[in-house]
Amino acid sequence: MRRLAISCFTLTMLSTASIAQAQSSVTLYGEIDDALAYYNNVGHASLVTMQGADLATNQWGIKGKEDLGGGFQAIFNLENGFDINTGKLRQGGREFGKNAWVGLSSTTLGTITIGRQLDPTVDLVQPFTADGYGPAFTTPGDADNNDNTFRVDNSIKYTSPTYGGLQYELMYGLGGVAGNISSQELSSAAASYTNGGLGLAVGYIFAKNDGPGGLGTADQTQNNSVTPLFGSVAFVGSRLITHVAAQYAIGLFTVNVRYSNAQWKPYTSFAAFNRTETFNTGATSLDYQVTSALAVNVGYTYTRSSGASSATYNTVAAGTEYSLSKRTTVYAIGGYSHAHGTTFSADGNSVVAAGGSVGDLESSSSTPNQVAFMMGITHKF
Template sequence: MQSGDNESSYWGLKGAEDLGGGMKAIFTLESSFDVTSGQLSDSSRLFAHNAFVGLSSNAFGTLTAGRQYDPTVDLVQQITGDAMAGALFTTPGDVDNNDNSFWVNNSIKYTSPVYGGFQYELMYGFGGIAGNTTGGQMYGAAASYNNGGLTVAAGYLFARNDVDGRGAADLNRSNSVVPLYGDISMYGSRQIIQAAVQYAVGDLTANLRYGNAQYKPYANYGAFNRTETYNIGGAALQYQITPALSGAISYVYTHSSGASSATYNNAGVNFTYSLSKRTNLYAEAGYSHASGTTFSDDGSAIVAAGGTIGSLGPSASTRSQVATIVGITHKF
């Protein structure tokens, strides 16, 4: 058994105080946990999912501060296959943060109002490393446009590690994330660009996405001695078969280049049945086939790439992997 796939298990508190003139003070505290054991998903944080406060205005937008998602998650991820079926429909190892496994600590984020279908977000993360103004630093931006059934979005994320190799990705991420290769402390910085387009007509929704992720080594880790670049292309299709039953399929192509070179072909299928507005049953399957080479866990050697299904991570060292999941989601 495992906790959550389509959606993570978490509980939270949200609040708002009307300050008058269309202005509100807001806060969100969310704690993720493993429903199979009751343990926190991140033992080092009580509110690992989100923890922020801010001001919201109908006319001027929203300004928040704390631990929160980066702009690409808010505006781009929502129109990709990951929003349809979670981990099985996302990028192997979640190297481009399409499955929102990355949070930003000590951050300030501005979300604009919607202007004729257009919206944008800006974010800066201070890092919080004493004596190091750039350690753990992060900045990002994203924008989206919606017109009828058409939505397009694009975003940028840059995260820097600190001088000890304990990077922003380690400081800010969820402990459940399994990197596609190596230990997270090997990364000196990562840069991610994402773009997506989605069109919905009647009961049918289709989307396409592109991602580019670049990982630079913190230091010379043997084989991992220069920038590793991932190019990702994905497509997903969802159809509302009946008012209660929906089906979705996805395909994700990922190619890495640099000191190593690997190609991942991933496919997934999902069926979701709504028992009520708050409770869903789902069944899904994912397949991954890898070719080429990648890094060993410590970055010291080049090894054969193994199949990796979305953000679930590799379960064996074989070229191909298959995963089947049945589950229930209840919202309260």
């Protein structure tokens, strides 16, 4: 009996040591953001409204990892997006619409993840742009996904280790259509390089929403009147988007520039939106870290659309953030947009005058000009 007791004790200790060695962790996290917003023109009238997700997204999530030994880890992430002012789910009502993936990570071989996730350009190119200062600093209508309007379903993504400041990502989204492997697919790749204060990045996305009702591995983009079919009519076609960005930080200043080309090709012809619409965007911004708690930033974005309709959008934006603590920030963001030319009606069947649209904020102006201003608070946990 004594020997049996010692053996059981020994086995228990060995088991406990094994569990402790295979370290694992699960983290609950999130962000809550809300603001009071003013628009000078939305549908022929001014608008004052509560508006979330201006500096940070409203989300909560669970992420975890398990040490498998030999430099390998099992990892996962489940992330929910919600509307703070109504409590409703976002991302089409999905429970975990922002991220839902599982994978394996190696310190020497890189990381493979599968599920619903962000594309490589969002991971590697977006950090070198002004999008982090708020949606007023991004492309009107988010025609190039600079503000990560869409995620990718049914996707496999590989992220390389960092080699002397260089890192790359590859992604393929499987359409899952029997007999047609290319239908509803997505492919994307991006690479970034950092060296001190310098950051460079380039990437592309090719997404086909050619399934019934515009189904595809990539979500639809219908933010405001800048993009074709911004209403209830689904976009059926493909989007080919290319990004290039550069950023340089020196002392308290950070400056960045970017360029994107987005080609929206319809597979179903409408009376007006009957051929490829191309969006060329150039943008620059400057951030000044006044103190450890206070930052101010300014930016300019120029977008030109061409195809069956043609318009230019000039947008200037300015913002300031003040950190009350490591987790709580108050902010103010203002933007002005001037549009010239034509865009499509919501159903794509007619060409109408382009309206001012500050970034990818959901409400466009009924005139060429729009002013937007918001004051809000963000808390992270």
